Structures are given as structure tokens and as C-alpha cells.
Amino acid sequence: xxxxxxxxxxxxxxxxxxxxxxxxxxxxxxxxxxxxxxxxxxxxxxxxxxxxxxxxxxxxxxxxxxxxxxxxxxxxxxxxxxxxxxxxxxxxxxxxxxxxxxxxxxxxx
Amino acid sequence: xxxxxxxxxxxxxxxxxxxxxxxxxxxxxxxxxxxxxxxxxxxxxxxxxxxxxxxxxxxxxxxxxxxxxxxxxxxxxxxxxxxxxxxxxxxxxxxxxxxxxxxxxxxxxxxxxxxxxxxxxxxxxxxxxxxxxxxxxxxxxxxxxxxxxxxxxxxxxxxxxxxxxxxxxxxxxxxxxxxxxxxxxxxxxxxxxxxxxxxxxxxxxxxxxxxxxxxxxxxxxxxxxxxxxxxxxxxxxxxx
Numbered sequence: 001x002x003x004x005x006x007x008x009x010x011x012x013x014x015x016x017x018x019x020x021x022x023x024x025x026x027x028x029x030x031x032x033x034x035x036x037x038x039x040x041x042x043x044x045x046x047x048x049x050x051x052x053x054x055x056x057x058x059x060x061x062x063x064x065x066x067x068x069x070x071x072x073x074x075x076x077x078x079x080x081x082x083x084x085x086x087x088x089x090x091x092x093x094x095x096x097x098x099x100x101x102x103x104x105x106x107x108x109x
Numbered sequence: 110x111x112x113x114x115x116x117x118x119x120x121x122x123x124x125x126x127x128x129x130x131x132x133x134x135x136x137x138x139x140x141x142x143x144x145x146x147x148x149x150x151x152x153x154x155x156x157x158x159x160x161x162x163x164x165x166x167x168x169x170x171x172x173x174x175x176x177x178x179x180x181x182x183x184x185x186x187x188x189x190x191x192x193x194x195x196x197x198x199x200x201x202x203x204x205x206x207x208x209x210x211x212x213x214x215x216x217x218x219x220x221x222x223x224x225x226x227x228x229x230x231x232x233x234x235x236x237x238x239x240x241x242x243x244x245x246x247x248x249x250x251x252x253x254x255x256x257x258x259x260x261x262x263x264x265x266x267x268x269x270x271x272x273x274x275x276x277x278x279x280x281x282x283x284x285x286x287x288x289x290x291x292x293x294x295x296x297x298x299x300x301x302x303x304x305x306x307x308x309x310x311x312x313x314x315x316x317x318x319x320x321x322x323x324x325x326x327x328x329x330x331x332x333x334x335x336x337x338x339x340x341x342x343x344x345x346x347x348x349x
Contacts, residue, residue: 005188009188024207024225051313054313089137092293
């Protein structure tokens with residue numbers, strides 16, 4: 001990539017980081033948010049996590065793929081079940097990865 | 110961290126709070142490490158120089174926003190589009206700061222900028238869960254910084270390893286999946302109530318349907334509709 005362009009883009013992404021993460025902390029309690037909205041926003045973290053991870057699991061090469069050619073969604077389900085059963089993050093992540101690699105090896109992906 | 114440290118048995122000191130935060134982050138280390146590694150590899154494979162990739166990692170500290178920006182940068186998309194896409198992917202952090210700001214409002218401006226920069230999904234979920242269980246926990250700022258700094262260090266080390274070993278790590282390993290699976294493990298315990306479950310299902314469906322909307326605006330739409338659904342279910346249940 002061309003140098004000046006890359007540095008401007010890096011500056012832009014850094015600006016995005018500070019704008020989204022720190023600007024409201026700088027306002028602190030001066031920022032007034034309607035109590036109803038603030039109470040509804042309690043649900044936003046879970047919704048945001050779901051909206052980020054589900055497309056990651058079900059899309060492969062830009063296409064919705066729920067077959068065994070894309071075992072990522074199955075790994076996600078296995079991870080969720082393992083975590084619900086024993087609350088261990090390491091077991092959950094490694095169990096999901098094991099299923100992913102196993103299916104790919106057996107299925108020849 | 111200038112407060113005196115007492116050694117009374119069982120007393121919470123700033124130091125013990127800091128260490129507890131770091132300790133409670135650690136179960137997520139395989140996911141953080143794999144995700145950082147993959148982000149480092151992806152930056153170099155997209156055409157960034159080792160220097161540019163390292164600077165981007167250190168300044169932006171935003172895995173998914175960096176990954177979303179890479180294809181745009183490779184196509185020389187306008188800077189405003191790259192920036193806006195990164196803002197959209199990072200918008201959940203605005204919500205995180207709305208929900209945690211009262212715990213940090215007493216701090217100086219400089220500390221607030223740093224704690225904002227250091228926020229990540231894992232530490233946000235850990236922090237809010239801890240405050241809910243122990244509403245009077247002292248030194249919560251130290252607890253937060255302990256976990257957030259541990260996350261930052263882990264992420265930067267793995268990302269820089271990824272940058273320098275990019276040519277030797279094949280993308281076919283599918284290591285980036287470990288990062289996504291970390292989010293799965295974070296999400297599962299949040300789904301303990303019916304409103305959250307409704308919001309999560311709606312957000313998931315909308316995020317899939319709106320996958321091709323540019324600038325990741327589908328993500329925004331999914332969160333908005335998910336929150337609305339969760340709130341509607343909460344209201345319906347509390348209505349007489």
C-alpha cells in the first residue's frame with residue numbers, strides 16, 4: 001500500500017477508537033440520558049456480541065453456509081454448550097476449536 | 110495506585126483489586142491470544158508494512174475494527190469511509206461507556222481517556238458482572254485497570270508476534286475462530302433472562318439478514334432492533 005495513504009488511514013482508525021471509547025467518559029456525569037433509554041441500553045452489550053459473532057460463524061466466503069463445509073457454526077454451538085455446562089472459558093474455546101478441526105479433517109475441508 | 114496498601118487479612122487493597130482484575134481476565138487468554146495473532150497476520154497479508162501494522166495495533170487496539178478496515182484500505186477506499194467503518198464497528202464501546210461512566214466520573218480527564226481506550230468486550234462483561242455481584246466493592250477502578258491492562262499486554266504481544274510471523278502462519282488453520290468462540294463464552298451467561306434472550310435472537314437474525322449493508326451499518330441496525338425487542342419483552346412481562 002502507498003505510504004501517505006496508509007498513515008492517514010491509521011490516523012482515521014485511531015480517531016475512531018478514541019471517539020467511540022473515550023468521548024463519553026470525558027463527558028462523565030454531565031451527559032444526561034433519559035432513564036428509559038439508559039435502562040433499555042442494558043440489553044445492548046448482549047445484542048452487540050450476538051450481532052458480531054453470529055455472522056462470523058454462519059458466513060463463509062461471503063455466503064450463508066450452514067453445511068459441514070463450514071463447521072464454524074457447529075463449533076460455536078459446541079462452545080456455547082460446553083460453557084453453559086461447566087463455565088470454563090478455556091474448555092469452551094478449546095472444545096469448539098477441536099470440533100472445528102476434527103470436522104474439517106474428517107470432512108476434508 | 111498511590112493509596113496506602115494495608116495488609117489486614119481479607120482487606121481489599123488497590124493492589125489486590127488490580128491483581129484480581131488481571132486474574133479474572135486470564136481464563137480468556139487463548140481467545141485473546143489467537144485473535145491478536147490472527148489480526149497481526151491479517152494486517153501484513155493485506156499489504157501493510159511491519160511498521161505500519163505495529164503502529165496501527167498499538168494506537169487503535171481494536172481487533173474487529175482493524176479487520177473491518179483492512180479490505181477497505183487494500184482497495185484504497187476514501188479515508189472517511191475507513192474511519193466511519195471503524196466507528197460503526199466500535200459503536201458498542203459507546204454503549205459500554207454509557208453503562209460504566211458513573212463508576213469512573215470522579216477520575217481526572219486523562220485517566221478517563223486511558224480507561225476508555227483500554228475497554229474491551231471481555232473486561233466490560235467481567236466488570237459489570239462483578240459490580241452486580243458486589244455493589245460495594247472498593248477499588249473497582251483498580252480492578253478494571255488490572256484486567257484491562259492484562260488484556261492490552263496479551264493482545265499487543267500476540268498481535269506483534271502475528272505481524273512478524275505472518276508469512277509462516279497459514280490462514281487455513283482458522284485461528285480467528287478462537288476469538289469468535291471467546292465472544293460465545295462471554296455471551297452465554299448474559300442470556301439468563303427472557304428479555305436478553307429475545308434481544309439476542311433478534312440481533313442475530315438481523316445481523317445475518319443485513320450482512321451486506323455497507324459500512325457495517327447492519328451491525329448497528331441489529332443492535333438497535335435487538336435492544337428494542339428485549340425492552341418490549343421486558344415491558345410485556347412487567348405489565349399487569
